[in-house]
Amino acid sequence: MNWVKFVVLLALLLVPLIDCAKLIEVTPVSGNAEERRFPEWFKFGAATAAYQIEGGWNEDGRGASVWDTLTHDYPELVVNRDNGDVAADSYHRFREDIKALQEVGFNFYRFSISWARILPEGDLSSLKQAGIDYYNKLIDALIEAGIEPVVTMVHYDLPQYVQNLGGLASPLFVKYFKIYANTLFRNYGDRVKMWITHNEPFDFCVEGYGSGIDGPLVRASGVGEYLCGHYTLLSHAAAYHLYDQRYRKEQGGSIGITLSGRFFFPASNETVPSVIDRALQYQLGWFTHPLFSESGGYPPIMIEDIADHSLLEGRTMSRLPEMSERERKLIKGSADFLGYNYYSSRLVERDPREYDIGSPPSLDKDAGLIYSVKPSWKRAKSSWLYVVPEGLRGILNWFKEEYNNPLVFITENGFSDDGQLEDHDRVEYYRAHLEQLLGAILDDECSVMGFTAWSIIDNFEWLRGYSEKFGLYHVNYSSPTRERTPKLSSKFIHEVIQSRQVPSNVISRG
Numbered sequence: 294m295n296w297v298k299f300v301v302l303l304a305l306l307l308v309p310l311i312d313c314a315k316l317i318e319v320t321p322v323s324g325n326a327e328e329r330r331f332p333e334w335f336k337f338g339a340a341t342a343a344y345q346i347e348g349g350w351n352e353d354g355r356g357a358s359v360w361d362t363l364t365h366d367y368p369e370l371v372v373n374r375d376n377g378d379v380a381a382d383s384y385h386r387f388r389e390d391i392k393a394l395q396e397v398g399f400n401f402y403r404f405s406i407s408w409a410r411i412l413p414e415g416d417l418s419s420l421k422q423a424g425i426d427y428y429n430k431l432i433d434a435l436i437e438a439g440i441e442p443v444v445t446m447v448h449y450d451l452p453q454y455v456q457n458l459g460g461l462a463s464p465l466f467v468k469y470f471k472i473y474a475n476t477l478f479r480n481y482g483d484r485v486k487m488w489i490t491h492n493e494p495f496d497f498c499v500e501g502y503g504s505g506i507d508g509p510l511v512r513a514s515g516v517g518e519y520l521c522g523h524y525t526l527l528s529h530a531a532a533y534h535l536y537d538q539r540y541r542k543e544q545g546g547s548i549g550i551t552l553s554g555r556f557f558f559p560a561s562n563e564t565v566p567s568v569i570d571r572a573l574q575y576q577l578g579w580f581t582h583p584l585f586s587e588s589g590g591y592p593p594i595m596i597e598d599i600a601d602h603s604l605l606e607g608r609t610m611s612r613l614p615e616m617s618e619r620e621r622k623l624i625k626g627s628a629d630f631l632g633y634n635y636y637s638s639r640l641v642e643r644d645p646r647e648y649d650i651g652s653p654p655s656l657d658k659d660a661g662l663i664y665s666v667k668p669s670w671k672r673a674k675s676s677w678l679y680v681v682p683e684g685l686r687g688i689l690n691w692f693k694e695e696y697n698n699p700l701v702f703i704t705e706n707g708f709s710d711d712g713q714l715e716d717h718d719r720v721e722y723y724r725a726h727l728e729q730l731l732g733a734i735l736d737d738e739c740s741v742m743g744f745t746a747w748s749i750i751d752n753f754e755w756l757r758g759y760s761e762k763f764g765l766y767h768v769n770y771s772s773p774t775r776e777r778t779p780k781l782s783s784k785f786i787h788e789v790i791q792s793r794q795v796p797s798n799v800i801s802r803g
């Protein structure tokens with residue numbers, strides 16, 4: 294079943310009804326708490342990523358990914374020198390993950406495929422049948438359990454071999470990614486109907502190819518992140534058009550990309566609206582403008598600023614790659630949905646200082662903004678994760694206004710703590726965010742097709758190792774058998790899915 298098409302169709306059918314309701318001033322749905330339900334077609338799921346849960350890092354011919362290199366060669370970069378060699382051992386215990394998903398009542402499971410498990414040297418010369426088989430078993434077991442597979446093609450863990458050839462900063466990447474995507478469509482497309490090409494390019498480009506503080510540790514600030522963004526967009530578009538031309542008719546699925554980004558609120562009453570727009574354009578707009586705007590191409594504000602700054606620095610070309618007409622057209626409209634991960638928001642104001650050519654360039658310097666937080670915002674275990682549920686509604690409305698209400702798929706949302714089973718703060722985080730989401734859908738008429746919790750189980754949180762936990766299920770990392778135990782939040786989400794409602798406050802349970 295293709296639920297993207299179904300949602301679009303349903304939305305088209307509902308539009309006239311909604312307009313009529315406005316004309317005759319029917320009491321809004323919001324007046325009656327009983328009727329504030331998630332629509333029938335709205336789906337709930339949970340997510341993971343291969344490196345964060347699988348383990349089995351060198352089994353059955355799997356090659357190294359950039360995260361194996363980071364954790365093995367630079368263990369001091371990760372809290373407690375942790376790594377994903379075993380992780381939650383989902384390579385052997387995926388059936389326990391599926392049992393957890395079933396207990397909560399999720400409709401779909403968003404997981405990622407390890408490219409290095411299937412094509413350790415990037416292309417078909419290195420094809421590993423055992424890797425293909427592992428994901429066949431996982432997909433079949435999910436379908437058997439009545440859970441739809443939603444596949445992310447690459448979630449931070451490029452094969453090291455592809456990285457050695459330049460990774461996402463090289464035009465060669467587009468060819469390799471197309472071969473990989475083709476391998477996935479051919480092997481799994483009969484059963485997988487929801488594809489996500491990339492996950493959070495803002496994050497892996499800025500930290501992985503700009504500052505280089507995160508995998509794959511490429512330090513090329515002000516240059517590398519923009520090259521990475523460019524080839525992320527082009528490789529995404531290549532996979533999209535391949536699917537369109539060769540597979541869509543027969544397989545009937547949908548393909549999109551997952552982006553991350555915060556919502557922004559004015560830091561003071563002197564912050565003008567154009568500053569909020571600037572902040573949004575420099576984070577989400579970098580990717581959403583090329584994909585979802587009428588005109589395509591990078592946000593004009595980025596094109597102008599980065600060209601000006603590059604000239605001041607004595608360069609003969611902009612650090613932001615030029616997008617040719619051909620590329621602009623290839624990228625524009627090449628997504629059936631906008632996958633979006635929401636965690637947090639910030640206050641923002643303009644940095645009053647002049648552009649300083651004396652220090653190294655960076656996206657941050659190009660943007661020229663100062664970020665802060667409200668003292669009243671509660672913080673999760675993660676230093677960056679301030680709880681701002683109204684930001685979710687804000688960003689969904691921004692998508693709607695800016696890009697003519699594109700179909701949005703919330704592909705992550707979650708809260709970190711120490712891993713306790715009585716995770717009341719996570720319950721309140723989900724309660725408040727789902728309430729805002731319901732407002733965006735029912736009151737603001739934002740087009741949102743599904744919600745994904747990050748994560749079904751506690752897992753390897755990148756540079757934070759196992760010190761920050763996001764799971765609805767606890768994983769006993771001291772035990773060789775990695776038992777999964779439900780937390781309070783898993784029961785809360787179960788109730789939301791059953792009732793399709795969000796309680797206005799949380800009743801404490803024994």
Ligand SMILES: *[C@@H]1O[C@H](CO)[C@@H](O)[C@H](O)[C@H]1NC(C)=O
Pocket residue numbers: 562563
């Ligand atoms: C802005 O806020 C400050 C206090 O935070 C207040 O003193 C000032 O009058 C405000 N300015 C305007 C134009 O509202």
Ligand SMILES: *[C@@H]1O[C@H](CO)[C@@H](O)[C@H](O)[C@H]1NC(C)=O
Pocket residue numbers: 769770771772773
């Ligand atoms: C985790 O596993 C260890 C070793 O099997 C056991 O001693 C411990 O009680 C377990 N912890 C929890 C919270 O279940």
